[in-house]
Structure formats: C-alpha cells, structure tokens
Amino acid sequence: xxxxxxxxxxxxxxxxxxxxxxxxxxxxxxxxxxxxxxxxxxxxxxxxxxxxxxxxxxxxxxxxxxxxxxxxxxxxxxxxxxxxxxxxxxxxxxxxxxxxxxxxxxxxxxxxxxxxxxxxxxxxxxxxxxxxxxxxxxxxxxxxxxxxxxxxxxxxxxxxxxxxxxxxxxxxxxxxxxxxxxxxxxxxxxxxxxxxxxxxxxxxxxxxxxxxxxxxxxxxxxxxxxxxxxxxxxxxxxxxxxxxxxxxxxxxxxxxxxxxxxxxxxxxxxxxxxxxxxxxxxxxxxxxxxxxxxxxxxxxxxxxxxxxxxxxxxxxxxxxxxxxxxxxxxxxxxxxxxxxxxxxxxxxxxxxxxxxxxxxxxxxxxxxxxxxxxxxxxxxxxxxxxxxxxxxxxxxxxxxxxxxxxxxxxxxxxxxxxxxxxxxxxxxxxxxxxxxxxxxxxxxxxxxxxxxxxxxxxxxxxxxxxxxxxxxxxxxxxxxxxxxxxxxxxxxxxxxxxxxxxxxxxxxxxxxxxxxxxxxxxxxxxxxxxxxxxxxxxxxxxxxxxxxxxxxxxxxxxxxxxxxxxxxxxxxxxxxxxxxxxxxxxxxxxxxxxxxxxxxxxxxxxxxxxxxxxxxxxxxxxxxxxxxxxxxx
Amino acid sequence: xxxxxxxxxxxxxxxxxxxxxxxxxxxxxxxxxxxxxxxxxxxxxxxxxxxxxxxxxxxxxxxxxxxxxxxxxxxxxxxxxxxxxxxxxxxxxxxxxxxxxxxxxxxxxxxxxxxxxxxxxxxxxxxxxxxxxxxxxxxxxxxxxxxxxxxxxxxxxxxxxxxxxxxxxxxxxxxxxxxxxxxxxxxxxxxxxxxxxxxxxxxxxxxxxxxxxxxxxxxxxxxxxxxxxxxxxxxxxxxxxxxxxxxxxxxxxxxxxxxxxxxxxxxxxxxxxxxxxxxxxxxxxxxxxxxxxxxxxxxxxxxxxxxxxxxxxxxxxxxxxxxxxxxxxxxxxxxxx
Numbered sequence: 001x002x003x004x005x006x007x008x009x010x011x012x013x014x015x016x017x018x019x020x021x022x023x024x025x026x027x028x029x030x031x032x033x034x035x036x037x038x039x040x041x042x043x044x045x046x047x048x049x050x051x052x053x054x055x056x057x058x059x060x061x062x063x064x065x066x067x068x069x070x071x072x073x074x075x076x077x078x079x080x081x082x083x084x085x086x087x088x089x090x091x092x093x094x095x096x097x098x099x100x101x102x103x104x105x106x107x108x109x110x111x112x113x114x115x116x117x118x119x120x121x122x123x124x125x126x127x128x129x130x131x132x133x134x135x136x137x138x139x140x141x142x143x144x145x146x147x148x149x150x151x152x153x154x155x156x157x158x159x160x161x162x163x164x165x166x167x168x169x170x171x172x173x174x175x176x177x178x179x180x181x182x183x184x185x186x187x188x189x190x191x192x193x194x195x196x197x198x199x200x201x202x203x204x205x206x207x208x209x210x211x212x213x214x215x216x217x218x219x220x221x222x223x224x225x226x227x228x229x230x231x232x233x234x235x236x237x238x239x240x241x242x243x244x245x246x247x248x249x250x251x252x253x254x255x256x257x258x259x260x261x262x263x264x265x266x267x268x269x270x271x272x273x274x275x276x277x278x279x280x281x282x283x284x285x286x287x288x289x290x291x292x293x294x295x296x297x298x299x300x301x302x303x304x305x306x307x308x309x310x311x312x313x314x315x316x317x318x319x320x321x322x323x324x325x326x327x328x329x330x331x332x333x334x335x336x337x338x339x340x341x342x343x344x345x346x347x348x349x350x351x352x353x354x355x356x357x358x359x360x361x362x363x364x365x366x367x368x369x370x371x372x373x374x375x376x377x378x379x380x381x382x383x384x385x386x387x388x389x390x391x392x393x394x395x396x397x398x399x400x401x402x403x404x405x406x407x408x409x410x411x412x413x414x415x416x417x418x419x420x421x422x423x424x425x426x427x428x429x430x431x432x433x434x435x436x437x438x439x440x441x442x443x444x445x446x447x448x449x450x451x452x453x454x455x456x457x458x459x460x461x462x463x464x465x466x467x468x469x470x471x472x473x474x475x476x477x478x479x480x481x482x483x484x485x486x487x488x489x490x491x492x493x494x495x496x497x498x499x500x501x502x503x504x505x506x507x508x509x510x511x512x513x514x515x516x517x518x519x520x521x522x523x524x525x526x527x528x529x530x531x532x533x534x535x536x537x538x539x540x541x542x543x544x545x546x547x548x549x550x551x552x553x554x555x556x557x558x559x560x561x562x563x564x565x566x567x568x569x570x571x572x573x574x575x576x577x578x579x580x581x582x583x584x585x586x587x588x589x590x591x592x593x594x595x596x597x598x599x600x601x602x603x604x605x606x607x608x609x610x611x612x613x614x615x616x617x618x619x620x621x622x623x624x625x626x627x628x629x630x631x632x633x
Numbered sequence: 634x635x636x637x638x639x640x641x642x643x644x645x646x647x648x649x650x651x652x653x654x655x656x657x658x659x660x661x662x663x664x665x666x667x668x669x670x671x672x673x674x675x676x677x678x679x680x681x682x683x684x685x686x687x688x689x690x691x692x693x694x695x696x697x698x699x700x701x702x703x704x705x706x707x708x709x710x711x712x713x714x715x716x717x718x719x720x721x722x723x724x725x726x727x728x729x730x731x732x733x734x735x736x737x738x739x740x741x742x743x744x745x746x747x748x749x750x751x752x753x754x755x756x757x758x759x760x761x762x763x764x765x766x767x768x769x770x771x772x773x774x775x776x777x778x779x780x781x782x783x784x785x786x787x788x789x790x791x792x793x794x795x796x797x798x799x800x801x802x803x804x805x806x807x808x809x810x811x812x813x814x815x816x817x818x819x820x821x822x823x824x825x826x827x828x829x830x831x832x833x834x835x836x837x838x839x840x841x842x843x844x845x846x847x848x849x850x851x852x853x854x855x856x857x858x859x860x861x862x863x864x865x866x867x868x869x870x871x872x873x874x875x876x877x878x879x880x881x882x883x884x885x886x887x888x889x890x891x892x893x894x895x896x897x898x899x900x901x902x903x904x905x906x907x908x909x910x911x912x913x914x915x916x917x918x919x920x921x922x923x924x925x926x927x928x929x930x931x932x933x934x935x936x937x938x939x940x941x942x943x944x945x946x947x948x949x950x951x952x953x954x955x956x957x958x959x960x961x962x963x964x965x966x967x968x969x970x
Binding site for chain 2: 042045046047048191236238239240241242243244245246255258259262267269271288289290291292293294296298299300302303306307308309310311312313314315316318332333336340426427428429430432466467468469470471472473474475476477478486487
C-alpha cells in the first residue's frame with residue numbers, strides 16, 4: 001500500500017489515496033468469510049478496480065469450531081491498475097477469532113492493519129486455538145496497527161430491536177465486519193444491500209433486516225468512533241474500454257462451453273460426478289437448460305465419461321469434468337474416445353494429490369496424468385487455462401480442436417483458477433466466429449460404400465451420426481482397418497493406424513499460434529510457465545524486467561502438441577527456468593522433447609507461488625544487469 | 634411413408650462372425666435379425682451398444698449403427714446417446730460378467746433411471762472370452778480355471794437385482810427356445826422404459842450344459858414355468874403341477890390336490906415389485922424357473938423423456954438461451970475509453 005504523500009482530510013478523518021490494497025478476511029469456517037470476501041470482491045470490481053481473489057478453506061464442511069484446522073480465509077487484492085495476482089503480503093487482515101489470527105498473521109506486512117473481533121478472543125476461543133494467552137501481545141501492537149472491535153456485542157446491539165435469538169444475531173457479525181471494511185476502504189454498500197435483498201428479502205425478511213442492520217452498523221462504527229483516524233481510497237483501474245463483470249474460473253468455464261455450443265450449433269451434453277473443485281461447473285451448467293444443455297449427474301466418474309462419449313457418437317457437444325482422482329477413473333474411457341476418434345472435452349480442475357490429497361488446495365501435478373494416463377499409444381491434445389477469465393476462451397478452443405481433429409481434448413484448470421475471480425470483459429456474442437461442424441449427409445443409391453475411417457486433410461475421420469441413412473457403421477475399441485473401419489488384427493494396419501492417429505494429434509501444432517514471448521526473444525533467462533501460475537509469473541517477470549534483468553516469459557497454453565517455435569525459443573536463452581506447483585512435470589517434458597536443460601522451481605504446499613519467491617528465484621540465476629548508461633526503474 | 638420392407642438378411646453386416654461353432658450367441662443374433670424388420674424401425678435409427686465379452690462382439694455383426702465399448706459400461710454409453718437422441722432405438726448387448734461384475738453399478742442405475750432402451754443380457758454363467766473363469770452367476774462350488782477347489786462366491790441373481798431396482802420390464806428367455814426368444818425380444822422392444830431380457834445361453838466350450846435342465850426340450854417342461862399375464866402358474870409335462878403362494882413363500886403343488894383358482898395368478902402389470910421378486914427367487918432344482926415376462930409396468934416416466942422435457946420446459950419459460958443476455962446479466966460495470 002504505497003500511501004501518497006498528499007493525504008487529504010475530510011471531516012475528522014484522513015483519506016489516503018493508494019494504488020492497491022490486499023486484504024484477507026479470516027474466521028471460523030462457519031463465520032461466512034467466503035461470503036464476505038465475495039461481496040468485497042464484487043463491490044470492488046463494480047467500483048472499477050482490477051481485482052484478483054484467493055479463497056482458502058478447509059476440506060471439511062464444518063471443521064471443529066474455533067480450531068486452527070477450521071480457519072477459512074478469503075484474500076482479495078483490488079487496485080487502480082491491471083493486476084494478475086491476489087497479492088503476496090497483506091495490507092490488512094481481519095480476524096474473527098484467535099485461531100484465524102495465529103494462522104494468518106505471518107502474511108501481514110509490518111505496519112499493516114490488524115482488525116480483531118475482540119469478542120472472539122475469550123478464554124474458550126484461546127483454548128480452542130491451542131493458546132495459553134491472548135495472541136494480541138505488546139509485540140504485535142508494536143509491529144502492526146491493531147484495532148480491537150467488539151464485533152459480536154455491537155452486532156447484537158444493532159439487531160436487538162428485531163427480537164432475534166442470540167445465535168441468529170451472532171450469525172450476522174460477518175456483515176458487521178463487512179460494513180467496517182467497506183467504510184475503511186471506501187466501498188459502496190449498495191451492491192451488498194442488493195445482494196441481501198435478493199437472497200433473503202422475500203423468503204426470510206427477518207434475516208434480511210438483521211444482515212442489513214449489521215452491515216450499516218459496521219459502517220457507522222467506522223464513521224463515528226475515534227478508533228480509526230484514516231480511511232483509504234483506490235481509484236478505478238485503467239482497463240481496456242468495455243463492459244466488465246466479475247468472473248470466477250468455473251463459471252467462466254461453463255460459459256465458455258455454452259458459447260462453444262452456440263458457435264458450433266450444438267447442444268451441450270455435460271456429465272459429471274461431484275468432486276471438488278470441479279462440481280461448480282455442473283452446478284452452473286445445470287442452470288442453463290434453456291440453452292439446450294443436458295446435464296447428467298452420473299453414478300460414478302467412469303459413467304460420466306462414457307455417457308459423454310455416447311452423446312458424442314450421437315452428435316452432441318459432449319463434455320465431462322472432474323479433478324485428478326476422477327480423471328484417473330475416466331482413463332480407460334478416454335482411451336476408447338481416442339480410438340473411436342470422436343470429439344469430446346475432458347476437463348481436469350486439478351487439486352493437491354495424490355489420491356484424495358488436498359481436496360480444497362491447489363496444485364498443478366496432473367500434467368503427466370493428462371499426457372500419459374491411458375494404455376497403449378494414445379496421445380491426446382492438452383490445453384491449459386491460465387486465469388479465471390481465460391477459462392472462457394480455453395473451453396471454446398478445446399471444442400474447436402476437438403471437432404476439427406475428431407479427438408477428445410483435455411482441458412486443464414486448477415483449484416486456484418476455479419475459485420479465484422477477476423474482471424472479465426464481456427464479449428459480443430454476435431462477433432464470435434462459428435466453429436464449423438459437419439456431419440456427412442444420407443447416402444444415395446449407388447454411392448460408394450461409406451468409409452468411416454477415411455481421413456481429410458487434418459487426418460480427421462468423418463463424424464457420421466446415427467440416423468443418417470446409408471452410413472451405418474460400427475465403432476469400437478478393437479483396432480480398425482484403415483478407411484473401412486472393419487475390425488483388423490493385421491500387424492501392418494495397427495502400425496499404420498497408430499502412426500496416423502499420432503500424426504493427427506501432432507498436426508494440431510500447425511493449427512495453433514506460435515508461442516508468444518513477454519520480453520525479448522533471446523537473452524539470459526527464459527521463464528516457462530503454464531496454467532494457473534500465469535499471474536504470479538507475469539508479475540514477477542515484469543518487475544524483474546523493470547529492474548533491468550534480461551528475463552523473458554513464455555506462458556504455454558498448448559501443452560500437447562506444443563507450439564512449433566518453442567524449442568528454438570528455449571535455445572535462444574542462456575537459462576530456462578520452469579516454475580511449477582509440482583515436482584517438475586513440464587520440465588521433464590521439455591527436457592525430453594527439446595533436449596534443452598531446464599532449471600526447476602517447484603513447490604507443492606497447496607498454495608500458489610508468491611511474486612516475491614519467484615523474483616528471488618529469478619535473481620538467483622540471472623546475470624546482474626549491466627547498468628552502463630542504462631536507467632533502471 | 635413407405636418404408637422399404639426389410640428382411641433379416643438386411644440387418645447382417647459384412648463382417649465374419651467369430652463365435653465358436655455351436656455357440657448359443659448365433660441363435661440370439663438370428664432371432665434379433667428376424668425381429669428387427671418386424672419393428673418397422675429404419676436400420677439407421679437403430680444402435681447396438683455393447684461392452685466386452687463374446688456377446689459384446691454382437692454390434693459388429695449387425696448392419697446398423699453400433700458401438701463396441703469397454704468392460705461393463707455399455708449402459709452408460711447408451712445413457713449419453715439416448716439422452717441426446719431419444720429418436721433412436723438403442724439396444725445394449727451384454728453378458729453376465731460384463732453386466733453384473735465389472736458393470737454391476739451401471740446395470741443398477743440404468744434400470745432405476747428407466748432410460749428407454751433394451752438390454753439383452755446373455756447369461757452363460759461363465760467367462761467365455763477370457764477362457765473359462767467363473768462368473769457372478771456361476772454356481773457355488775463350480776470348478777473353473779480360477780477356482781480349482783470350487784467357487785466360494787454366492788451367485789448373483791440378475792432378475793432379483795433388476796426387480797429390486799424397480800426395473801419396469803424384466804423377462805427371461807432361452808437361446809434354444811427360438812420362438813419364445815423372438816416373442817420376448819419383440820415385447821421388450823415394445824416396452825417404453827428400460828427393458829431387460831436375460832437369455833440363458835449355452836457356452837459349449839467352457840460351461841457346456843450348465844442350463845441343460847431348462848434348455849433341453851425333454852427337461853424344459855418339468856424344470857421351467859412359462860409366465861403369462863393373468864394366467865395361473867401351471868407347469869409339468871402333463872401340466873399337472875402349479876405354484877401356490879403361502880404367506881411370503883411360493884410352493885409347488887399338485888393340481889390333484891389344489892384347485893386352479895387357488896394357484897398364484899401372474900400379474901406382470903403390478904407396480905409393487907414384491908411378487909415379481911418372489912418369482913425371480915424360484916431356482917432350479919427346488920422350483921421350476923420362470924421364463925417369459927416377469928414384469929411389464931407402464932406409465933413410469935423415462936429418463937430420456939424427462940431430461941429432454943426439462944430442456945423444453947426451460948425454453949418455454951426463459952426462451953431460447955441468448956448469449957448476450959447471459960453475458961450482460963447480473964452486476965456489470967463500464968470502463969470508458
């Protein structure tokens with residue numbers, strides 16, 4: 001928070017203009033922290049700030065109350081310029097209980113605001129947090145700007161006249177905290193008042209009234225007490241002109257699928273089995289049946305994948321999604337989809353593994369699973385989304401490739417992208433180009449026999465669908481004779497078909513853009529990243545470039561096949577650094593494919609990279625900048 | 634509309650059939666080819682979906698659309714296909730290992746969802762394609778390659794499972810009883826909802842004669858009982874025996890001692906599956922085994938009609954989905970140039 005020197009005074013409070021603020025809200029997993037964070041994000045977005053969020057919550061629905069394991073947090077950065085991450089260190093931390101404080105305080109920058117719900121710090125809460133004394137020590141008060149607010153008591157007072165029970169009243173304290181935070185950062189109450197009215201207004205008017213009163217009380221507390229001497233303002237960001245809305249990754253993915261369906265004139269068939277963090281795609285799509293979407297909640301992951309292939313055989317736009325363990329179950333069916341040569345999208349919203357791993361935490365350790373998790377020679381195209389809003393484009397690109405090349409396509413997202421959010425520039429659907437899909441028509445009397453495994457210039461076979469007269473054919477897992485598709489055990493044919501299928505997938509490289517580079521196309525260090533680490537890597541490299549380091553950034557969207565120029569690009573740098581939230585999966589692929597050594601920077605802690613740790617890593621391998629006659633920012 | 638009149642031969646594909654000589658599968662294939670032209674459904678609107686196993690090669694031999702898929706999953710492929718293409722006539726061809734072992738889960742769920750498809754379950758009580766291991770329907774104690782001291786698994790009764798899942802159409806027939814088989818397949822095709830036909834099918838290589846008690850003409854009348862809706866349950870070479878219900882049990886009685894009116898009358902239309910379940914428990918050699926239609930209940934909504942009904946209802950309520958309206962819904966803000 002770079003405070004401008006010319007702070008102005010309005011009434012008795014100082015208003016400080018800042019470029020951006022990173023705030024984290026933390027409390028018990030029943031305290032409504034995710035709701036609070038989402039509202040703060042939406043409100044900030046509506047004020048025109050660029051926003052990026054990072055929700056972080058336990059895997060248990062209600063972990064034991066008040067304990068460290070039960071802490072739920074939501075981090076948001078809002079800024080007056082384009083940002084790509086939810087921020088490294090916190091400018092402000094709001095904690096509802098001692099457990100939330102001790103598990104989050106390390107991320108608060110020195111001198112940052114610590115807002116404490118004083119009522120949450122009683123003897124019982126200290127015990128639950130495994131503390132013997134109040135963690136708000138003198139040392140803490142010296143290090144940070146601490147504000148103790150009796151939020152529970154003030155909330156009870158605010159809703160007293162409504163005659164609610166103690167429990168119901170206390171449930172509103174997140175809205176009190178929200179009101180206070182809104183006041184502190186100059187956020188408007190309007191969007192949240194609208195939200196309360198829409199969510200509770202009709203069905204639960206008492207709850208609506210209590211939440212509204214608590215929200216307003218929090219604001220009024222900031223405005224009227226002497227506690228806070230300062231309030232902060234963040235000007236709107238200078239984004240590209242247009243209409244924006246705040247978008248979460250899974251929502252963008254679902255909308256991208258809807259758009260892909262419309263662009264190709266296809267109804268979407270989506271099948272899934274509930275799994276974190278992919279389930280929200282199913283929830284979102286099931287709301288859009290009027291778009292022709294059919295959603296199937298299958299009995300298991302295998303069924304979900306197979307049903308999608310069945311729908312694809314019938315001519316639908318078929319999609320299935322899961323997370324790593326579920327993708328493992330779909331593997332056999334994906335192999336079938338590959339040999340049937342039918343279009344299909346398989347989405348993997350990655351999370352911490354192996355097995356159940358860290359279900360609510362992020363990781364990018366399913367890249368090799370996407371590449372190789374099938375028996376036999378069965379390469380599949382793999383593409384990776386890089387940010388919440390980018391999921392919209394990535395989903396459409398997956399479908400474009402699937403139909404053009406008649407193949408299943410794997411689309412990788414991750415928990416960080418899926419639950420995070422950012423402003424999304426609303427596109428104009430009328431400007432979207434069609435995705436061309438053709439099905440061969442009825443055969444006429446005297447036509448040559450239909451060849452279901454004949455190939456076009458893309459090596460794709462025809463998508464003939466049941467109901468087409470004269471094109472009856474059988475697909476299946478047994479090897480097919482080239483062209484005719486009859487079952488064939490001929491050794492030469494198997495070699496031929498294996499080669500053709502591989503060539504088809506490899507040929508996709510001619511249909512995708514060359515790898516773009518942020519920075520110079522040759523130099524000292526090339527950082528290669530993929531997926532959800534885009535934001536942290538981009539920000540770190542941008543800062544290193546401003547420091548004068550010779551470092552460039554290649555963020556890969558097409559994981560298989562990779563862009564044609566990638567190998568040459570890698571050879572144009574002295575060093576290649578590959579940061580990944582895994583133990584070196586992309587690095588292994590790059591080394592194997594291009595015989596170029598790469599330095600790994602790897603982390604599997606269930607957390608995204610911070611910009612700082614990436615910058616440190618770049619500094620440690622980069623040549624120090626030559627400052628002769630060169631100005632460094 | 635004048636549909637060309639098709640013959641059984643028109644449904645034969647150009648593929649060589651590679652079942653063992655004498656396999657019961659030939660008979661089922663022949664009856665299917667005979668029945669399909671009588672249904673009046675175009676070949677291009679007919680799809681056969683199968684899993685893995687000897688029986689699952691079936692789609693390759695039919696001149697229709699077909700998908701030979703993976704172990705046990707044929708019902709799931711059919712679910713995706715029929716949900717998006719309710720206009721198609723979809724048949725699932727499966728075996729006892731495919732449907733009841735690796736695919737047991739999907740078997741239950743497709744039945745309870747009542748997807749409008751037909752399942753033909755070839756039951757030879759053995760794994761044929763993998764050369765002779767015991768299957769989920771093999772008898773306890775059966776000695777096979779993988780059970781040299783005899784199988785210790787209790788066999789699964791597919792019709793009991795299906796009826797417990799409240800399948801709307803459940804029947805049993807025999808490969809050797811071709812007329813009965815053809816009639817049963819026709820009834821299955823006519824049913825709206827999931828129809829299951831278990832076909833006792835002899836594997837003359839690995840389990841020859843396992844169901845000879847029901848297959849052999851000389852034994853069939855004594856060891857099976859043909860179900861007919863509204864008729865009392867009577868069997869025997871001389872039709873001198875019947876089935877009576879006593880409490881929650883069924884028992885065999887002699888018609889010399891018991892009047893016909895006191896026998897159990899078959900009601901395939903009963904919504905309550907309890908009696909159909911009791912019939913499915915009749916096992917040789919204690920009881921004659923029922924063949925024919927156990928259950929054929931009407932009026933239960935099908936999965937495909939409901940999934941498409943919801944789409945139609947949503948369109949009627951909200952109009953056809955409009956991307957621009959969606960993109961601009963909810964809270965948005967403008968950034969000026």
